[in-house]
Amino acid sequence: MLFGIIIMIVLYIILSYVLSWIRYFNSQDPRLGQSTWRWSYDYPVIGERDFSDLDDKDFVRLRRKRNKIITFMYAIVLIMFLLSMSLLSEIMIFFLA
Numbered sequence: 001m002l003f004g005i006i007i008m009i010v011l012y013i014i015l016s017y018v019l020s021w022i023r024y025f026n027s028q029d030p031r032l033g034q035s036t037w038r039w040s041y042d043y044p045v046i047g048e049r050d051f052s053d054l055d056d057k058d059f060v061r062l063r064r065k066r067n068k069i070i071t072f073m074y075a076i077v078l079i080m081f082l083l084s085m086s087l088l089s090e091i092m093i094f095f096l097a
Contacts, residue, residue: 001094004087011080018073025066029059032066039067 022036032040040063 001090008083011076015076021069028062039070
């Protein structure tokens, strides 16, 4: 149980670090928006074509970096959820047994 609590604390520290990176990427370009939990996609452009790497390389690469770090954040949240369920069951076994 102590090992699980230590892992949860470490994962929380990593999650807060990842969230600060997401806030940093959001501040780099106003077209990304301020959402922490949402992947960003191409913004509308005039005409029928989508924004690609050829049109605005800096923005597209920044968006891809931000989307990768958001995916990493979701993985950490999923691991923390599974670990919290394990910790909850260990606490219940400790008090009910």
